[in-house]
Amino acid sequence: MSAVKSKRMPRAVREQQMMDAAVRTFGQRGYRAASMDEIAELAGVSKPLVYLYLNSKEELFTACIRREAAALVEAVRGAVTPGESADRQLWSGLRGFFTHTAEHPDGWAVLHAQARTHGEPFAREVAVMREEIVAFVTLLIAEAAREAHRNPSLPEREVAGLAEALVGAAEALAVWANTTEGVSAKEAASTLMNFAWAGLGNLMRGEPWAPPK
Template identity: 75%
Template sequence: MGATKAKRMPREVREQQMMDAAVQTFGRRGYRAASMDDIAELAGVSKPLVYLYLNSKEELFTACIRREAAALLDAVRGAVEPGLPADRQLWAGLAAFFTHTAEHPDGWSVLHRQARTTGEPFAAEVVALRGEVVAFVTGLIGAAARETLAATDRAPDLAERDVAGLAQALVGAAESLAGWANETPGMTAKETAATLMNFAWAGLGNLMDGRGWSPG
């Protein structure tokens, strides 16, 4: 009966079913501990069928990384409306990021924990994802600077390197907070986003107003 179902189910549906099983297995067990037998059993298919659809274990893990990375980027980009004030854009992006990582903890584990620690070529995939997220956040901070300039007729004292560094810091904080929030009972995505927003925007606001911290 199982073989009949496998034949009748559309290929794209069956493939996504196996990908879902792979993400769960890799996310919870890690790349090295996970086996194609585990993935096939969870997906309810034979191991040869997994190999037929998704080739090798390495290719399957790479496909999982790329799928989860694309989904996360789409969620963040789709939540940010260009016409909103800069703080609302950043809030929307952060809320979408933490909502997605909370709703897809296995996918986030694949990206943030497993791929990074397994080595190449997987780590390079995550580096590419992080680069896209940092570039997006850099654009948001740059938009905030331009918004301040338009409102006050004064350019904030933010060099391009400062903007890039702030984006790196913000993304790094978001990555750490996502893992912490997923392991903290009762912590919601909005609460996590508000934690980082309160931490980051107060500092960004002071910088935009020309009130940077100095060691004195």
């Protein structure tokens, strides 16, 4: 009976099943150590079927990166409600990021630990995702400046630098949160918010820190 049901399973559902198995295997075993045999067994399909649908291990890994990257970007964007105060938008975005990475640790491992360390074209796929998140955070910070000053004084380059720093800190903190027992997504978001908004808040008030003369 199970074989009959498997044959009648819609292609999209079967592909999703294989992708789920692949993300779990790549995330926990690593790209090089993971085998198509393991992925097929976990998905409950034959190895030739995996190759039929997804062609090669490299293409399967690339597909996993793209799926997990799109899901993470959507989680961050979807958490933010336009029109809210600047600090509320940033808080919501951070909550969305840390909640998603906590709920999908294998997907986050694929993006952060695996794709970046195995060269092109995998690293490029992650870079595209990261650029999109940085661009979104840049808009949030620029919006905060507009909210605080009708004619914002923050240079575009400084806003971009702040966004890069914030995203980099979020990535590092997500790794720590996912490997430290008892740390919740809310706690991780609060930690970064306290760290980041103390400085951003001063900038919004026109009180930037300056190095000693």
